[in-house]
Amino acid sequence: MTDLRQGYTLADLHQMTRLAVHTARAGEGDWRERYDTAWSAIAEALYATSNHVERHVLVAAGRKAVHRSADRYCQAHGYFRHKTSSGAASSPAFRTYWLDATRSAGSPEDGVVDQVAVTQIWPTLTEGQRSALFALAVHGSYEAAANALGLSRAAFKQLVSTGRRRFLRRWHQGETPSRLWRATRPAVS
Structure with missing residues (x-):
């Protein structure tokens, strides 16, 4: 196994990433994208400090990154109050800005x-x-x-x-x- 830093291996990083993605309870977007987001956040947190970082802190960093990514996804797709059950473009502000502004004009x-x-x-x-x-x-x-x-x-x-x-x-x-x-x-x- 390849040691990355502070005694963690690539296998450890993979396990922590899977745990972060599965416990994030954010189902927006593609699973692979959520995995990549969590993996990057965990790797950054691991290399950001010279002090030993506990496993649960790294998992929390991955989970937090998945949540931030899900929030950005919901905002970009117009979910009302970040509830995916409400459906894309369900936010009144999103509809006002995007749908009303892009409606074809000129029809009486x-x-x-x-x-x-x-x-x-x-x-x-x-x-x-x-x-x-x-x-x-x-x-x-x-x-x-x-x-x-x-x-x-x-x-x-x-x-x-x-x-x-x-x-x-x-x-x-x-x-x-x-x-x-x-x-x-x-x-x-």
Whole structure:
């Protein structure tokens, strides 16, 4: 057996590397890449000091390198909170930066579809629902819109709620409608 340093052999380095990879619990990337990462980190830790380094310290250095590599892998592939179960490109920030930025521009399709859908759905709402939604858009708050229509806050809120639900049902045309958003107040500037 070839002695490397401090009494460790290549076989020892191989054993410590396998132990580091198997105990790292980081399954991202290729096993061989994880092995090479751990091997390099253990070898560097072994040669970085002239003092004797305990076996468990070298294994920990390999394991730490595998974890760092897995974190970089998850970040580069857009995993949400480094959870591989969430899937690649599941991070909202990743999608915003990469997917939205690379989407082809120039197609007016979304805007046209939205305008056509609104003009088709709006007349299917009751007069009260249309008035309530329009007043909310104009006045920006439930109180001001309810006062402008001469309604109680509860009656106004009911009209807005039923109008939104009816709109979403028609928008989704038989599919399960999305949940209503919780924040209905405009942002304060």
